[in-house]
Amino acid sequence: MKRFEVIDHTADMGIRVYGKDLAELFVNAAYGMASLITDLKKVKAKESKNISLEAENREELLVSWLNEIIFLFASQRMLFSKFEVSEIDEKHIRARIFGEEFDPRKHQIDTEFKAATYHELKISEVKEGKSYLPSGPLQAEVIFDI
Amino acid sequence: MAEEWQGILEKIDDYRWLLPKKEGMRVPGLIYANEKLLRHIRMDRTPLQVSNVAYLPGIVGKSMAMPDIHWGYGFAIGGVAGMDVASGGVISPGGVGYDINCGVRLLRTNLKEEEVRPKLRDLISTLFVNIPSGVGSTGRIRISSQEVMEVMEKGSQWAIRRGYGAHEDALHTEEKGSMEGADATKASQRALERGREQLGTLGAGNHFLEIQVVEEIYDQGTAKVFGIFPGQITVMIHTGSRGLGYQICDDYLRVMGNAVRKYNISLPDRQLACAPVDSEEGQNYLKAMRCAANYAWANRQCIMHWTRETFEKVLKVSPKDLGMVLVYDVAHNIGKIEEHFIEGKKKTLCVHRKGATRAFPAGHPDLPADYSQVGQPVIIPGTMGSNSYVLVGTDRAMQETWGSTCHGAGRVMSRTQALSRVRGQELQRELGEKGIVIQAKGYKTLAEEAPSSYKNVDEVVDVCHNAGISKKVAKTRPIGVIKG
Numbered sequence: 001m002k003r004f005e006v007i008d009h010t011a012d013m014g015i016r017v018y019g020k021d022l023a024e025l026f027v028n029a030a031y032g033m034a035s036l037i038t039d040l041k042k043v044k045a046k047e048s049k050n051i052s053l054e055a056e057n058r059e060e061l062l063v064s065w066l067n068e069i070i071f072l073f074a075s076q077r078m079l080f081s082k083f084e085v086s087e088i089d090e091k092h093i094r095a096r097i098f099g100e101e102f103d104p105r106k107h108q109i110d111t112e113f114k115a116a117t118y119h120e121l122k123i124s125e126v127k128e129g130k131s132y133l134p135s136g137p138l139q140a141e142v143i144f145d146i
Numbered sequence: 147m148a149e150e151w152q153g154i155l156e157k158i159d160d161y162r163w164l165l166p167k168k169e170g171m172r173v174p175g176l177i178y179a180n181e182k183l184l185r186h187i188r189m190d191r192t193p194l195q196v197s198n199v200a201y202l203p204g205i206v207g208k209s210m211a212m213p214d215i216h217w218g219y220g221f222a223i224g225g226v227a228g229m230d231v232a233s234g235g236v237i238s239p240g241g242v243g244y245d246i247n248c249g250v251r252l253l254r255t256n257l258k259e260e261e262v263r264p265k266l267r268d269l270i271s272t273l274f275v276n277i278p279s280g281v282g283s284t285g286r287i288r289i290s291s292q293e294v295m296e297v298m299e300k301g302s303q304w305a306i307r308r309g310y311g312a313h314e315d316a317l318h319t320e321e322k323g324s325m326e327g328a329d330a331t332k333a334s335q336r337a338l339e340r341g342r343e344q345l346g347t348l349g350a351g352n353h354f355l356e357i358q359v360v361e362e363i364y365d366q367g368t369a370k371v372f373g374i375f376p377g378q379i380t381v382m383i384h385t386g387s388r389g390l391g392y393q394i395c396d397d398y399l400r401v402m403g404n405a406v407r408k409y410n411i412s413l414p415d416r417q418l419a420c421a422p423v424d425s426e427e428g429q430n431y432l433k434a435m436r437c438a439a440n441y442a443w444a445n446r447q448c449i450m451h452w453t454r455e456t457f458e459k460v461l462k463v464s465p466k467d468l469g470m471v472l473v474y475d476v477a478h479n480i481g482k483i484e485e486h487f488i489e490g491k492k493k494t495l496c497v498h499r500k501g502a503t504r505a506f507p508a509g510h511p512d513l514p515a516d517y518s519q520v521g522q523p524v525i526i527p528g529t530m531g532s533n534s535y536v537l538v539g540t541d542r543a544m545q546e547t548w549g550s551t552c553h554g555a556g557r558v559m560s561r562t563q564a565l566s567r568v569r570g571q572e573l574q575r576e577l578g579e580k581g582i583v584i585q586a587k588g589y590k591t592l593a594e595e596a597p598s599s600y601k602n603v604d605e606v607v608d609v610c611h612n613a614g615i616s617k618k619v620a621k622t623r624p625i626g627v628i629k630g
Contacts, residue, residue, distance in 0.1 A: 012218070012219065055400075056403065056404065056407075059416070060400070060403060064400070067396055071336060071340070071393070074340050074389045074392075074393075075336070075339045075340055075389075108588070109280075109588070110588075110590055111590075112349070112350045112351060112630075114244040114245065114389075114392040115244050115392050115395065115396045117219040117220070117244075117399075117417055118219075118220075118240075118399060118403070118416040118417045118419065119218075119219030119220050119240075119415065119416070119417040120219075120415065120417075121416060121417075143219050145219060145243075145244045145245075145392070146351065
């Protein structure tokens with residue numbers, strides 16, 4: 001099953017993500033973004049970090065979640081390749097993410113993400129009968145500033 | 147790609163197109179473009195974003211688009227909007243952008259092309275070593291959080307005090323490189339953390355440092371005042387506030403998301419989130435945004451200092467013989483509280499320039515004394531490997547665009563399209579054939595930023611010139627580039 005696809009955008013870059021539920025949607029969004037930062041085959045799950053976030057609604061929660069991962073790379077030079085959501089609802093997420101410290105000899109950074117934006121951000125339920133979607137009853141579109 | 151925008155645009159003259167007011171819009175839109183650029187603008191659906199900005203509380207005049215405008219998130223990139231503070235006008239972090247005070251500075255020298263050519267490769271590779279670049283690059287300056295706060299409040303003045311450059315540099319910088327009303331306590335701990343390691347770095351994306359040659363002069367008198375002559379070597383530095391700015395933007399978008407609910411502001415796009423300038427949220431954002439602006443000026447100031455050192459060392463010239471003087475430094479992603487006249491009445495506006503440059507005319511009190519007779523230099527970077535321009539601000543800009551003009555070329559091709567069409571190595575070879583030496587961290591950024599991904603800068607500048615919102619002074623062409 002397809003977890004995400006890249007949306008072509010003149011100035012920036014976006015992803016369209018799928019998931020059977022909110023947890024899978026968030027995991028796939030993080031995975032999608034991380035795989036645009038670097039080749040995830042080369043990022044070992046050596047260390048982990050616990051993440052706990054709150055927001056006003058699930059869209060804002062998704063942006064906070066992605067920006068948390070961007071922040072951890074920018075401030076602690078950590079790359080992540082594996083994401084596990086333990087608890088999630090519309091306003092909270094608790095997760096554990098796995099990766100390793102950025103090593104310029106081993107990892108090539110393909111794209112510097114400034115931030116995930118709120119632009120045209122939507123998480124939508126896929127109604128029955130729309131089976132053309134690759135997977136999941138939920139989909140989200142996020143545009144990044146790069 | 148999304149569908150072409152089909153709405154109505156009324157032709158005012160060859161370079162101006164009115165986007166009529168429709169329900170919800172508080173003011174009409176105005177797009178500066180010729181017919182060819184307008185086709186790109188329609189295909190890009192940018193007029194929709196121009197009309198979205200016209201919904202914002204307190205907007206006065208018109209929601210404006212410069213000829214280099216292209217689709218962004220929320221606000222289009224290349225937009226100018228002024229909000230009347232006294233009538234509930236708002237400030238929107240999305241109207242400034244993530245890279246707060248992304249901007250350019252132009253340095254002139256006493257050198258001519260033939261004096262630099264033989265050492266060009268050496269110069270570029272030494273600059274590449276001395277000026278950290280690339281994704282997530284960290285700098286040569288390591289400072290404590292306390293000192294980051296000082297950088298945020300003092301900008302170029304901090305850098306100069308620490309020995310990076312001279313007092314005169316600040317005089318030739320917008321806001322003297324040190325915007326008043328910056329308060330570092332309004333920035334998050336996270337912003338400080340991201341700011342600590344990145345001072346004095348170029349970064350990646352469309353940022354660059356170029357060695358250029360003055361190719362053509364259009365306005366002898368003004369060029370003379372700016373110290374620019376044909377065949378002269380110049381250096382252009384294009385970068386911004388790095389991760390610190392991105393963090394401040396992101397933090398305040400969240401704050402503004404709540405403010406929108408609190409002040410009951412209805413918006414066509416969440417990314418336009420804003421708060422009244424006079425509210426606590428609005429004031430706090432302004433104070434934090436100014437911190438990022440100051441950080442960016444300090445950043446370009448440090449990079450300029452190492453550029454001077456590198457030229458002196460590689461070319462074995464004294465600072466006096468090199469004569470590397472800052473012509474001017476402009477911001478092209480910023481929000482400013484400025485005085486403007488509306489129908490003869492003086493008003494205090496919050497001017498958003500997102501991908502637009504300030505272009506103040508002769509006689510404006512914010513200009514340095516030596517440029518007061520001619521107007522503010524406007525530095526327009528081309529894309530990597532293409533021409534750049536020096537323009538000058540005009541009275542017409544003051545009347546029509548809150549003293550603003552274009553900022554560069556503007557994208558026409560998405561990054562993925564660019565990648566499939568131009569390979570980094572091929573591009574390097576092509577530029578090499580034109581006598582341009584280039585050194586970059588990654589071939590991927592190189593391909594993404596290929597000149598063919600952008601609008602023709604010559605055309606963009608001609609529209610601004612012909613529309614009278616700035617005047618052409620000089621054109622430069624690159625001979626050496628470093629990129630992240």
